[in-house]
Amino acid sequence: xxxAQIVLIGLFIYLGSIGSxxxxxxxxxxxGRPLVASFVVGCILGNVPAAMAVGIPLQIMYMGNVTPxxxxxxxxxxxxYIGTAGALVFGKGLATTELIGLAVVFAGIGGLVGQLxxxxxxxxxxxxxxxxxxxxxxxxxxxxxIPNLVLGQLIGFLCRFIPAVIVLTSMTAASAQADFASLIPxxxxxALGVFGGMMAALGMGIILSFxxxxxxxxxxxxxxxxxxxxxKLNIMAVAIVAIITAVLYYVAASGKKAV
Numbered sequence: 001x002x003x004a005q006i007v008l009i010g011l012f013i014y015l016g017s018i019g020s021x022x023x024x025x026x027x028x029x030x031x032g033r034p035l036v037a038s039f040v041v042g043c044i045l046g047n048v049p050a051a052m053a054v055g056i057p058l059q060i061m062y063m064g065n066v067t068p069x070x071x072x073x074x075x076x077x078x079x080x081y082i083g084t085a086g087a088l089v090f091g092k093g094l095a096t097t098e099l100i101g102l103a104v105v106f107a108g109i110g111g112l113v114g115q116l117x118x119x120x121x122x123x124x125x126x127x128x129x130x131x132x133x134x135x136x137x138x139x140x141x142x143x144x145x146i147p148n149l150v151l152g153q154l155i156g157f158l159c160r161f162i163p164a165v166i167v168l169t170s171m172t173a174a175s176a177q178a179d180f181a182s183l184i185p186x187x188x189x190x191a192l193g194v195f196g197g198m199m200a201a202l203g204m205g206i207i208l209s210f211x212x213x214x215x216x217x218x219x220x221x222x223x224x225x226x227x228x229x230x231x232k233l234n235i236m237a238v239a240i241v242a243i244i245t246a247v248l249y250y251v252a253a254s255g256k257k258a259v
Contacts, residue, residue, distance in 0.1 A: 001045065001089060001172045008044050009081055010164040012037070013114075014157050016077035021153050028077070034059040037080035045088050053096050054087045054103035055080070061104075075114025078160070082110025082167060089175045106171070113163055121159040128152055220245075 001009075015022055016032030030036055038055020042048035062076050086106025091099040128147040135143045212218055224242060227233045 006168040010161045013081045013164040014160040032077040034080040038084045041084040054100050078114025079107040079111030083107025117159045124155045
């Protein structure tokens with residue numbers, strides 16, 4: 001990675017965070033999602049197919065990740081951007097399974113750094129609350145944007161962009177010397193790839209436990225699974241058939257006339 005690519009990835013790590021300048025809808029719930037983050041990294045590093053190959057398992061693995069009350073157990077934005085970038089930098093010429101294993105390794109590093117920096121940003125934001133209260137008590141409402149928009153965003157940017165650039169720069173330097181890749185045996189990356197597949201299955205199971213409310217729902221799910229896995233049908237075609245089936249079922253179950 002060159003410095004421009006590192007800066008771009010670091011910028012997206014900030015934009016994909018909770019409370020970034022673009023808001024939670026565009027940031028945390030869009031740019032911060034693993035599949036979107038992998039696509040962005042693939043575009044920046046010029047290898048979208050490999051990025052998506054690791055992004056899909058990461059998306060399924062972290063699908064059950066939630067942020068109750070703002071408590072971040074694992075920073076998805078940091079984990080996926082760092083994980084995908086690490087896999088692309090160190091995984092040139094590797095099989096997909098080993099590539100996923102590398103992504104899991106670097107995602108663990110990125111997620112941990114993100115979690116630590118999230119707590120640091122929380123601590124640094126405490127004085128801003130007192131400043132906002134001071135403006136509120138004085139009736140200076142026009143200055144309320146200073147602790148929120150100016151200082152708050154500055155802290156968020158520094159706590160995400162700077163550490164991300166340091167991690168990405170260190171990764172690039174290590175890749176030039178092939179130090180990190182030589183320290184990880186092939187069986188480790190393969191094992192991590194298998195573990196990532198297990199975590200993906202767990203994430204899918206968690207989602208299905210919420211979606212499948214009746215027993216026959218499982219039959220519908222298995223029908224789609226068989227069409228894609230064994231009949232090798234295009235996933236978009238199966239999705240369209242599923243939408244048509246859902247509409248017909250709704251009309252039949254509700255007793256409404258089709259328009």
